[in-house]
Amino acid sequence: MTAPAASTSNTPPAEATPNRGAPEWNHHHVLDLDDFSVQEIETVLNLADRMREVLDRRIARVPALRGYTIVNLFYEPSTRTRASFELAGKVLGADVISVTASTSSVVKGESLIDTVRTLRAMRVDAMVMRHSMAGTPYLASEHTDASIINAGDGAHAHPTQALLDLYTIRSHLGDLRGKRVVMVGDIAHSRVARSDMWGLTALGAQVVVCGPPTLLPRGLRASDRPAHAESALPPVTVETDIDRAIEGADVVMALRLQSERQQGGLLPSLHEYARLYQVTAERLARAKPNHLLMHPGPKNEGTEIAASVAAGGHSIIEEQVTNGVAVRMALLYLLSGRELPSDTGEAR
Structure with missing residues (x-):
C-alpha cells in the first residue's frame, strides 16, 4: 500500500543486521503490513x-x-x-x-x-x-x-495493532484460513482496519467490512472503481447491513468512530449510528456460537459496542491488550x- 506521504523501502540499510536467529525476517522498519510476507x-x-x-x-x-x-x-x-x-x-x-x-x-x-x-x-x-x-x-x-x-x-496504518489482533485470533482459532472476520464501524478513518485487512487476508481469512456508506473507503468495492483501476487495499467483502455481515462470523471486531478525523455530515447522529450499527448481543446471536468479540480500543460503550457484550463471555478485548x-x-x-x-x- 502506498502511503499518502513520502514512502521508502522497508528493507534494511547496508549497515543494518537482520536478526540471525529468526527463520524469516528482513525488516529494519515496521511501517505497515503490506510488505510483510x-x-x-x-x-x-x-x-x-x-x-x-x-x-x-x-x-x-x-x-x-x-x-x-x-x-x-x-x-x-x-x-x-x-x-x-x-x-x-x-x-x-x-x-x-x-x-x-x-x-x-x-x-x-x-x-x-x-x-x-x-x-x-x-x-x-x-x-x-x-x-x-x-x-x-x-x-x-x-x-x-x-x-x-x-x-x-x-488514518493510514497501525501495523502493531494488526499483528496483536492476528496473534490473539490465532491463539484461539489456530489456522486463520477460511475464518470469517467481520469489522464493523468507521472503516474509512480507521488505520487499524487497513492494517488488519492486509494481515488477515495474507493469512487467508475471509474479511468482511461493514458500516454506513459514508464511513466506507472510496473504491473498496470493485464496482465503485474505474475500469482496470486497482484498489489500494486487499480484496474484502463490503456490507452495509450489519446483520448480514455478522451472519456466521468467527470473529467480530467493533471499531470506534474516529470523530477527530471525520468531516461534518457523515452521520445524522450518534443515536442513529448506534441504532443501525452498534454491536449488541442480539446481533452477535447471528455469529457462530463460539465467536470472538474484539475491539482495538479505546471503546465507546453504548455507541459502537454495547457494554454488556464488551464485558461478556465472548469478549477478548483485554486479552488483546496483554x-x-x-x-x-x-x-x-x-x-x-x-x-x-x-x-x-x-x-x-
Whole structure:
C-alpha cells in the first residue's frame, strides 16, 4: 500500500543486521503490513508466543535488549500503544524514553526531520512514532538509520495493532484460513482496519467490512472503481447491513468512530449510528456460537459496542491488550538484530 506521504523501502540499510536467529525476517522498519510476507508475519507471531511466556513469569524481566535504546515519540494521545511499547522495552531490559509533542521542541517549531536526526545523534536505536499525518513514519525512516516503528499514522496504518489482533485470533482459532472476520464501524478513518485487512487476508481469512456508506473507503468495492483501476487495499467483502455481515462470523471486531478525523455530515447522529450499527448481543446471536468479540480500543460503550457484550463471555478485548505487549516485545527484539537465544532469557 502506498502511503499518502513520502514512502521508502522497508528493507534494511547496508549497515543494518537482520536478526540471525529468526527463520524469516528482513525488516529494519515496521511501517505497515503490506510488505510483510506470510512467513515474516508468522515469525513475529511465533516469537510473541515465547515473549508471552516471559510476561507470565512471576518476575517478568529479561536482559535480552540490555544496551538498546528506544524512544517513544508520540504526536497524538495514546494510552494502550504507548504504555505497551514502554513496558515491552523495559521487560526486555532496554532503555526506554517517552516523548510527547507538547513537552518537546516541536512547540518551539522544530521539524519532524530535525527531531529524528537529533534523537539519532544521541545513539537511539529505535523510534516508536505516532502522528496525525499519514505517511510520517515513512518520511522519518528516510532520515535516520534507527529503526522506525509506526504506532499509528493518521488514518493510514497501525501495523502493531494488526499483528496483536492476528496473534490473539490465532491463539484461539489456530489456522486463520477460511475464518470469517467481520469489522464493523468507521472503516474509512480507521488505520487499524487497513492494517488488519492486509494481515488477515495474507493469512487467508475471509474479511468482511461493514458500516454506513459514508464511513466506507472510496473504491473498496470493485464496482465503485474505474475500469482496470486497482484498489489500494486487499480484496474484502463490503456490507452495509450489519446483520448480514455478522451472519456466521468467527470473529467480530467493533471499531470506534474516529470523530477527530471525520468531516461534518457523515452521520445524522450518534443515536442513529448506534441504532443501525452498534454491536449488541442480539446481533452477535447471528455469529457462530463460539465467536470472538474484539475491539482495538479505546471503546465507546453504548455507541459502537454495547457494554454488556464488551464485558461478556465472548469478549477478548483485554486479552488483546496483554498480547500487545508480547507482540511488541517480539518486534523490538527482531529489529534489534540480535541473535535469538534458545530461552529468550539472554541476548548474545
